[in-house]
Amino acid sequence: MPLKVYRARTMSEALAEVKKDLGAEAVILHTRSFKTSGLLGLGSKNMVEITATDDEPTASKRAQRPARRTTERSPTPAARSLSSAAASKAYGKPAAPVALAQSTFATPKSDPSYTPESEPAVALMEHPVPPSHQNRGFSQPSAGVMPVAPSRQDKPAQDASLEDELHSIKRMIGRILSSSSSPSSAPGSMPDALFEHYLALTEQSVATEIADEIVGKVRDELSAAELADAEIVRETMLRQIAKLVPAAGDSPLPRRPADGRPLTIALIGPTGVGKTTTLAKLAAVAKLRHGRTVGLVTTDTYRIAAVEQLRTYADIIGLTLKVVSSPAEMRPALEELSDCDVILIDTAGRSQHDGDRLCELRTYLDEADPHETHLVLSTTSAEAVMLRAAERFAELRPNRLILTKLDEAVNFGVLLSVTRKAEVKLSYVTTGQEVPDHIEAGRPDRISRLILGGPDA
Structure with a gap:
């Protein structure tokens, strides 16, 4: 199994190099992060290293070996006949002809249409599930090979996008939880337009008690229909916030005070x-x-x-x-x-x-x-x-x-x-x-x- 090592600044770049060189079927064996040393300790940077191969995994080979042993050591005709008779006695069905058994267990390689890819990873069961067991919810085993989920390493872009989305959801939940000390600030207790502006206040680090005060005044001022209008809610929020900012209102033109001093x-x-x-x-x-x-x-x-x-x-x-x-x-x-x-x-x-x-x-x-x-x-x-x-x-x-x-x-x-x-x-x-x-x-x-x-x- 030839191994190859890939290094890049980020995991996404390294995975892209692996896929470009070895294809989508590449097998990731090991990953690690390390820091390169710069000149006199300066200019060091983080690197990602991936060890990969394009050879078939060892586990897959081991899964195929029992199938080959089964085909190479086919039971004798007498053994197959005895097995068929036992099955007939157990399940009340006539024994299948030996030729059918031979056809079922014939070496796949004798078939001209045989290809290695068509060989099942595990040999099929010799006997079908009895009818009594079928009535209890058992079903016949499938002759197909169970599909294997694709490796997460094959989709680095999707994983990164999913990570960003989860991070955004986590931040949103954190803001909601941090502002849930007052019942009036709970998401279900106010209209959507008002709640969006409430979140905007918390994102700007407005104190919880001040944000609750602003929301309460807006809710008291507007009717239910007006609270559903995002633009009306925004203008009212701006007006209520402005009331909390005391302005000096000094004249831009400096004048001498009444005491005569400058x-x-x-x-x-x-x-x-x-x-x-x-x-x-x-x-x-x-x-x-x-x-x-x-x-x-x-x-x-x-x-x-x-x-x-x-x-x-x-x-x-x-x-x-x-x-x-x-x-x-x-x-x-x-x-x-x-x-x-x-x-x-x-x-x-x-x-x-x-x-x-x-x-x-x-x-x-x-x-x-x-x-x-x-x-x-x-x-x-x-x-x-x-x-x-x-x-x-x-x-x-x-x-x-x-x-x-x-x-x-x-x-x-x-x-x-x-x-x-x-x-x-x-x-x-x-x-x-x-x-x-x-x-x-x-x-x-x-x-x-x-x-x-x-x-x-």
Whole structure:
């Protein structure tokens, strides 16, 4: 039995090579996966190895041997006559002529029409099933050879498709089970159109209690006929989601507050959420689109090149920048910018777990006394991280929320949980790194479409 070894990157590719070389009747003897070593440990990759042969399996040969022994050692005429007589006595039938027995058990190879493929794998029974046994449900044995199920290795594409389908079903069942804590969310307890949108909410990681709340409001608002209309259900879902997103609704045109001071806006938040880039976008919009005079203040003297980054933006846009190294320097810096229409304050990023740094940040804010304090959070962070940050930074009394990096977010359902946890109004969202284009006002209808339809909405 000649053996051949085939190697490929995937099992499908290896099976294709086996079938191409040995045909559909190839026999798979062994498979294994291994990793090839690259140069200096780099560039290693997974490989699949298949050992196969095109020879007839040994088990099949063994199955044919009893048939050949039966034909080569045919019983003598006397033995066949005795056997026939015994059968007649047992079943009450006349004995069959010896010639018939000889014809039945004649060597197949003596037949000119004999071919090896026509030889049965197992010799047929000598005697038929008696009539008494037939009445009890027994049937005559078939003279054909039992068909053998084709090898699974012959259909790798079908197996892969079946695997993908089973995986999709498993994911669907998992979503249903994970959302079955409330009786109202069970598949049979709501119309199909409503249930499809409920699954869309869970896929976007909307908290179960919030999803149940939305579905309950939609069900209360619509009639049975309207609940059967997918488009009406969708529009109602979008409207109910939008109601859960509190928007600041600030005027895009900055104005001086009633106290006569420049509109002072401070940005706070954890490290790496994009505060400095967002501040540059706000400054560019106020200066270039609305013609306002803008002053910049930064307290971020901890991060390497943070001041230089903001100074570069200030030079490009044509703004005045003040660097504040201590809380005592904050008020003098603001007084120097009192002629500006808007003052934007960039603060150092602080970990939500660092209580001392958060207290230090509070002293800066107390000295600045900003009209608006915007908490900046990145939508690429995990839900638990965002909720924890919103909880800790709430001690600094922010009254606005900016969500950054929507273009990089995986899902958007967490936005509902964050806005509810932070108890602040959404002011802006950012959708990229370009200044000043990739920033827009936080609109509830825009957020609701993202939550229900995903990034492509």
